[in-house]
Amino acid sequence: MQKVKSRKVRRTLNPQPLILYNSLTRRKEPFKPLHEGTVGMYVCGPTVYSHSHIGHGKSYVSFDIIVRYLRFLGYKVLYVQNITDVGHLLESGEDRVLKQSRLEEVHPMQIAETFTRSYFEDMDAVNVLRPDIAPRATGHILEQIELVKRLLKKGCAYEVNGSVYFDTRSFKDYGKLSGRSLEDTVEGTRVGTRDEKKNPQDFALWKRADPEHIMRWPSPWGEGFPGWHLECSAMSMRYLGESFDIHGGGLDNQFPHHECEIAQSECATGKPFVRYWIHNNLVTVNGQKMSKSLGNFVTLKDAFRKFDPLVVRFFILQSHYRSPLDFSDEALKAAQSGWEKLFETARAVKKELETATDRTAREKIDPEPFRERFLEAMNDDFNTPQAIAVLFDFTRAVNQRLNADAKPGMSELKAADKLFSDFAGTVLGILPARLERGKVSDGSLDVALVQLLIDVRAEARKQKLFALSDMIRNRLKSIGIVLEDKKEGTEWKLEK
Ligand SMILES: [Zn+2]
Structure with a gap:
């Protein structure tokens, strides 16, 4: 009861309705959940066969903001994000996880386990809150078989040679999400399945496993595996x-993945599947989509070697989730200096609070207009670049006060600290946890310390103290940190 009460109080602090862009209706709509005060949210999780890149970062940071903001407004959110460890096929028809397991000569479940851990490690670093439930596809084979049976019974699916396909002609609304008609959706049909399908747009619900396919489960249609x-x-x-x-x-999943999800779910239940569809735009490199298949990707782990993970998060949030984000080292460097400004001011307020007394100055910062503008930005389809601009305005106002002759008093500082903590901390998640807990030191001490040692070594070499510079290199290597001297300076990486 207590919790429900506090939810109501919170929501009165946000007088404006939350408006979000619904890909299904192609317009902005006020958000109204099915059940007052609670939200059920599902996001397609990663296919775990490689390390996550910046593109994954954009997607999961975007949805993290949505979850955080809904919770901030007082909604009780149940956030489900799956792990795809089977069934996501390449154009060649090979399963991504299975192909990687062949390359590395290990069991496919070992690949899934390794990269699931790697994924959560990266997400923890960029301060993405973990989903409430992270179901794995291989752990839900029974539910998938049941759904196929239901679709067969309803006459929306048909079986051919141990595979079951969804009959797209049986669902009149096919194409309603992507706006495509059945006629222009033949692309991507794989050679080898064309002969089995009634219509080229039909997709596999259940696939017959070839003899050498390791990931297989018994089903009423023989041994096979589920479709993605x-x-x-x-x-x-x-x-x-x-x-x-x-x-x-991601926007790249709108078609065919989400279109197919709608078709099979609504055919099976006869009910509307989802009220609001939200799609994040992609990360580009020189205008081209960043992807594993194009080979132009930068993994999050690589980016973290050069930048604090929170700088990467801040960089992502500087563009709207529905806008493309062009990646470059220069853009990240610019994000770093912006992030440092915010972070330094939030830290200065904390530091000042340690010695502040309760005096009242004639001039005071009034956080209220900033608070209102921040909420207004977030209520407008989670407009984080706008919200960050408000935080920068606030930072300027706070710095002016910190540098004034008449120092700010305790209550003024507490109000400023609360605004940083609510918005830069709880909602945007861009403040280091240590600062959140009241300490003033940076969250990524180890990165800063390695850089410090690199600087000391450079200085030692300048002074021709080669024994010392070698010692620094060797001692770092003994704890798994490898230095590489390049034209632009020394870089470091973790030994594999
Ligand atoms: Zn999905």
């Missing part, structure tokens, strides 16, 4: 019900 689209429908409905509030994912 099927798993998201089965797992989202398992935890959130047959109709739920928000489904998110």
Whole structure:
């Protein structure tokens, strides 16, 4: 009861309605969940066969902001984000996880485990809150088989040679999310399955496993494995019900993945599947999509060697989630100096609070207009670049006060600290946790210390103290940190 009460209080602090862009209706709409005060949200999780890159970072940071903001407004959010460890096929028809396991000569589940851990490690670093439930596709084979059976019974699917396909002609709304008609959706049809399908747009719900396919499960149609689209429908409905509030994912998943999810879910239940579809735009490199297949990707782990993970997060939030984000080292460097300004001011306020007394100055910062403008930005489809601009304005106002002759008093500093903590901390998640806990030191001490040693070594070499510079290099190597001297300076990486 207590919790419900506090939720109501919070929401009165946000007098404006939350408006979000719904990809399904292609317009901005006021957010109204199915059940007052609670939100069910599902986001397509990673396919775990490689380390996450900046593109994944943009997607999961974007949805993290949505979850954080909904919770800040007082909603009780159940956030489900799956792990795809089977069924996500390449154009060649090979399973991504299985292909990687062949290359590395290990069991496919070892690949899934390794990269699931790597994914959460990176997400923890960029301060993405973990989902409440992270279901794995291989752990939900029964639910998927049940869904296929249901679709067969309803006449929306058909079986051919141990594979089951969804009959797209049976669902009149096919194409409603992407705006494509059945006629212009033949692309991507794989050679080898064309002969089995009634229509080229039909997609596999269940695939017959060839003899050498290790990932296989018994089913009423013989040994096989589930299709990628099927798993998201089965797992989202398992935890959130047959109709739920928000489904998110990358823009590249809108078609065919999400279109197919809608078709099979709505055919099976006869109910609307999702109220609000939210899609994040992609990360580009020189205008081209960053992707594993194009080979132009930068992993988050690589980026963290040069930049604090929170700088990467800040960089992502400087563009709107529905806008593309062009990646370059220069853009990250610019983000770093912006982030440092914010962070330094928030830290200065904390430091000042340690010695402040309760005096009242004639001039005072009034946080209220900043608070209102920040909420206004976030209420407008989670406009983080606008919200960050408000924080910069606030930072300027705070710095003016900190540098004034009449120092700010305790209550003024506390109000400023609360605004930073609520908005830069709780909502945007760009303040280091140590600062949040009241300490003034930076969160990424180890990165700063390695850089310090690199600087000391450079100085030692300048002074021709080569024994010392070698010692620094060797001692770092003994703890797994490898230095590489390049034209632009010394870089470091963790030994594999
Ligand atoms: Zn999905």
